[in-house]
Amino acid sequence: DAMVIQNPRYQVTQFGKPVTLSCSQTLNHNVMYWYQQKSSQAPKLLFHYYDKDFNNEADTPDNFQSRRPNTSFCFLDIRSPGLGDAAMYLCATSRAGTGVGAQYFGPGTRLLVL
Amino acid sequence: GESVGLHLPTLSVQEGDNSIINCAYSNSASDYFIWYKQESGKGPQFIIDIRSNMDKRQGQRVTVLLNKTVKHLSLQIAATQPGDSAVYFCAEPPGGTSYGKLTFGQGTILTVHP
Numbered sequence: 001d002a003m004v005i006q007n008p009r010y011q012v013t014q015f016g017k018p019v020t021l022s023c024s025q026t027l028n029h030n031v032m033y034w035y036q037q038k039s040s041q042a043p044k045l046l047f048h049y050y051d052k053d054f055n056n057e058a059d060t061p062d063n064f065q066s067r068r069p070n071t072s073f074c075f076l077d078i079r080s081p082g083l084g085d086a087a088m089y090l091c092a093t094s095r096a097g098t099g100v101g102a103q104y105f106g107p108g109t110r111l112l113v114l
Numbered sequence: 115g116e117s118v119g120l121h122l123p124t125l126s127v128q129e130g131d132n133s134i135i136n137c138a139y140s141n142s143a144s145d146y147f148i149w150y151k152q153e154s155g156k157g158p159q160f161i162i163d164i165r166s167n168m169d170k171r172q173g174q175r176v177t178v179l180l181n182k183t184v185k186h187l188s189l190q191i192a193a194t195q196p197g198d199s200a201v202y203f204c205a206e207p208p209g210g211t212s213y214g215k216l217t218f219g220q221g222t223i224l225t226v227h228p
Contacts, residue, residue, distance in 0.1 A: 006157075031213040042203060042218035043158065050213060057215065090157050096213035102148055103207070103216055105157035 003027070004106035006091050012112045013081050021076040021109045023091030032074040033103060034066060035090040043090055049074060050096060078111075086113045126225045133191040135222045137204035142185060144206050148216075149178060149189045153200045161189070161202075191224075199226045 004025045013019040023032065031050050035043035047056045049068045063085070065077040078085055088110050092103040127133050139147070145166035150158035162173045164180050164187065171178050177190040191198055201221045208214040 004157075040221075042221055043216070045215040048214065055214075092157075094207075094213050101146055101207035101213065102160055102163055103205075104160055105150075108155075108157045110155070 004091055004093055004104055006089075006106040006109050008109060009107060010110050010112070012114060013078075014114050015083065016080045019078050019081055019111065021078075021089050021091075021111070023074045023076070023106055024072050025091075025093045025106075026072070027093050027095075027104060028071065029093035029095045029104075030071070031094045031096050032068060033092040033094075034064075034074070034076045035092060035105075037088040037090055037108070046076070081111070081113045083113050086111055123220065124223045124225070126227065127194050129194065129196060129226055129228050131194055133194045133198070133224060133226075135189045135191075135202045135224065137187050137189075137219045139185050139187070139204075139206060141206070142182075144185075146207060147178075147180065147187055148205045148207070149176075150203045150205060151198075151200045152203065152221075158203060194224075194226050196226045196228055199224055 007022050011019060031048060033048040034046045036046055037043040045057050046060045046064055047066050063079050068074045076089060088108045090108045091106040094103045148163045149161040151161050152158045162176050162178050164171045164178045166182060169180055175192045180187045189202060201223050203221050204219040205216045207216055
């Protein structure tokens with residue numbers, strides 16, 4: 001089945017220690033997104049890639065970076081995690097240009113910062 | 115700013131009952147909406163979508179109704195089952211069908227009692 005895969009499902013890191021979360025997709029979608037979701041809140045978009053074009057949300061901290069080396073993979077790098085960065089990180093994909101705007105989410109990576 | 119929001123944050127029903135989850139939106143130009151189901155510890159799961167040229171769309175046990183006059187949509191779940199217990203979000207992609215930041219409602223917690 002075509003899907004969005006995130007690894008790891010749970011990540012524990014130390015305050016200030018860089019961490020990378022990964023996402024891959026078999027949907028062959030041209031847009032990939034990273035959302036942050038905190039408890040009892042809706043997901044909040046951090047940034048997205050349309051093909052190789054990177055689009056950062058205005059309020060996304062510089063501490064968050066992303067890489068998309070190819071169509072299938074996208075990474076979220078948190079350079080110096082703070083306690084406030086503990087959250088669920090969701091990767092999503094969509095196909096732009098065909099008139100269908102639905103985004104499909106992965107299972108998420110829950111990040112714990114000690 | 116424009117937003118998509120929910121009237122009822124929690125809904126508790128008995129197994130077998132029908133459930134109705136509501137969502138209001140503020141942008142009269144909105145032309146595409148998505149409902150997501152998010153179970154605890156998982157990513158949002160696409161349930162059903164609807165375009166503004168439709169008033170109603172049915173899926174398996176789910177129906178979405180769109181009332182453009184009052185800018186309101188609802189998700190109806192027939193014969194609700196314990197496995198339906200989750201948070202339900204309505205969401206709107208920018209420009210209706212283009213890619214980009216989803217605007218989520220605040221979410222409704224559905225609890226189904228056996």
